[in-house]
Amino acid sequence: xxxxxxxxxxxxxxxxxxxxxxxxxxxxxxxxxxxxxxxxxxxxxxxxxxxxxxxxxxxxxxxxxxxxxxxxxxxxxxxxxxxxxxxxxxxxxxxxxxxxxxxxxxxxxxxxxxxxxxxxxxxxxxxxxxxxxxxxxxxxxxxxxxxxxxxxxxxxxxxxxxxxxxxxxxxxxxxxxxxxxxxxxxxxxxxxxxxxxxxxxxxxxxxxxxxxxxxxxxxxxxxxxxxxxxxxxxxxxxxxxxxxxxxxxxxxxxxxxxxxxxxxxxxxxxxxxxxxxxxxxxxxxxxxxxxxxxxxxxxxxxxxxxxxxxxxxxxxxxxxxxxxxxxxxxxxxxxxxxxxx
Numbered sequence: 001x002x003x004x005x006x007x008x009x010x011x012x013x014x015x016x017x018x019x020x021x022x023x024x025x026x027x028x029x030x031x032x033x034x035x036x037x038x039x040x041x042x043x044x045x046x047x048x049x050x051x052x053x054x055x056x057x058x059x060x061x062x063x064x065x066x067x068x069x070x071x072x073x074x075x076x077x078x079x080x081x082x083x084x085x086x087x088x089x090x091x092x093x094x095x096x097x098x099x100x101x102x103x104x105x106x107x108x109x110x111x112x113x114x115x116x117x118x119x120x121x122x123x124x125x126x127x128x129x130x131x132x133x134x135x136x137x138x139x140x141x142x143x144x145x146x147x148x149x150x151x152x153x154x155x156x157x158x159x160x161x162x163x164x165x166x167x168x169x170x171x172x173x174x175x176x177x178x179x180x181x182x183x184x185x186x187x188x189x190x191x192x193x194x195x196x197x198x199x200x201x202x203x204x205x206x207x208x209x210x211x212x213x214x215x216x217x218x219x220x221x222x223x224x225x226x227x228x229x230x231x232x233x234x235x236x237x238x239x240x241x242x243x244x245x246x247x248x249x250x251x252x253x254x255x256x257x258x259x260x261x262x263x264x265x266x267x268x269x270x271x272x273x274x275x276x277x278x279x280x281x282x283x284x285x286x287x288x289x290x291x292x293x294x295x296x297x298x299x300x301x302x303x304x305x306x307x308x309x310x311x312x313x314x315x316x317x318x319x320x321x322x323x324x325x326x327x328x329x330x331x332x333x334x335x336x337x338x339x340x341x
Contacts, residue, residue: 002324009220010191013179016222017313017320020327031305032151035267039110039157047072048158050107065120066127067104068163074100076166098139098166103127105159112148112159112267114257114339121250125238128274129246131163133239136279139165141173144238149269151299151307169278176275177290184289192291196230205329208255208337212248215256217329222319224301224308225263225328227256229294236277236290256296259335266304272296 004019040046047054050062056072076098083093105124106116113121128144135142146161147154169177183191199205199216207215207227218228229252235241241249260268277290299307301322313320 006318007220009218010183010195011176011179011220013175015318016220017318018324019320019322020324022320022322029306032307034304035149035269036157041108041110043109046109046156046158048102048104048156048160049109063104063107065123066106068101068127068131071100071102071162076100076164094168096166096168098164099135100165101131101135101163103131103161103163105161109158112257112261114254114261115341116159116254118247118250118254121254122246125241125246125249125253128163129239129241132237132274132276132279135163135165136237136239136283138280139167140278140280140282141166141169142279143170143273145271145273147271149267151269152271154269173275173278177278180289180291190234190289190291192230192293193234196232196291199230200232204326207259207329207332208252210248210252212245213252215252217325217332219325221325221328222310222321223297223299224321224323225260225298225332227296227332229253229256229296231292234288235292236287237279237292238274238276240292255337258337258339259332260296260298262335262340263332264300264304265340266300268298269300270296270298 002020004017004021006015006017008015042049044052046052048060050060050064050067053059054069054072058069060067060069076096078097078099080095080097082095086092103124105111105113106120113124132142132144142163142165144161144163180191183194187194196214200209200214205216205219207217209215212232213229214232215227215229217226221227231241231245235245257268260270272294274292274294276292277287301308308322310319
């Protein structure tokens with residue numbers, strides 16, 4: 001596996017180039033600024049803080065747990081007009097409607113998920129499941145995602161995520177729907193259920209596991225320390241989890257995110273999000289091919305200040321990675337589960 005080769009990603013139906021020798025090349029390129037160490041716990045000018053005034057003039061309640069509110073600058077709105085009819089097949093448009101929410105994880109700005117307690121993380125999971133249920137009653141897709149750190153475009157240090165519900169299935173959802181459907185019809189078992197069983201047995205890409213969940217650096221990972229969080233049983237949606245599975249999810253998330261922070265002793269940046277079976281009209285359909293999972297995409301490669309750039313060859317030809325998924329998993333696995341702070 002040290003020699004360059006390509007690996008197939010069955011979930012995306014594409015390939016990744018693995019060039020493990022490239023991580024040894026000297027680096028004189030861009031260095032990122034590490035995240036600020038001295039974030040104030042409460043800042044009246046921070047629009048996500050309890051009691052602060054947001055851009056639209058609304059004042060946040062003095063919340064003590066999670067807090068959900070409509071995004072003041074939504075990418076999707078429920079009452080958008082229909083686009084004009086196309087006069088040519090190369091110029092197609094379709095309606096796009098939806099709602100965008102922001103969810104604060106905690107009232108304190110100086111906390112992140114790995115620094116929160118298990119009951120506090122469990123409250124976040126409960127709020128995710130509730131939003132998935134409420135918005136999923138009418139919308140086909142509910143995308144829960146967190147951009148952590150300025151490197152991933154996060155404009156506010158307060159611990160929070162976003163939830164966008166759309167009237168259409170986005171590209172990634174369509175792709176995963178097709179590949180998982182094909183796998184079930186060809187092999188008689190949900191793809192990611194079979195994959196989790198295989199990875200639990202092989203162990204070389206395993207990062208952490210418990211009775212209900214496992215985290216792996218996927219065989220086809222693109223980002224250096226990318227991980228995939230998978231349930232052990234067949235479960236289609238976040239809102240289908242049992243209470244005990246939500247407890248064990250809080251635990252495994254905390255363990256993974258502490259390892260991430262410990263890797264370079266920094267508040268580790270990433271984009272993460274949940275994928276599960278579509279909702280809205282799809283609630284009446286057979287979605288057995290789906291398996292709930294979360295993707296974590298962190299950009300850092302060598303240190304707290306050197307990131308992987310997906311440019312050039314990656315944009316124009318094929319994604320390429322600089323260390324093997326097995327090397328990344330071994331490194332994460334060996335890290336302590338007590339936070340460096």
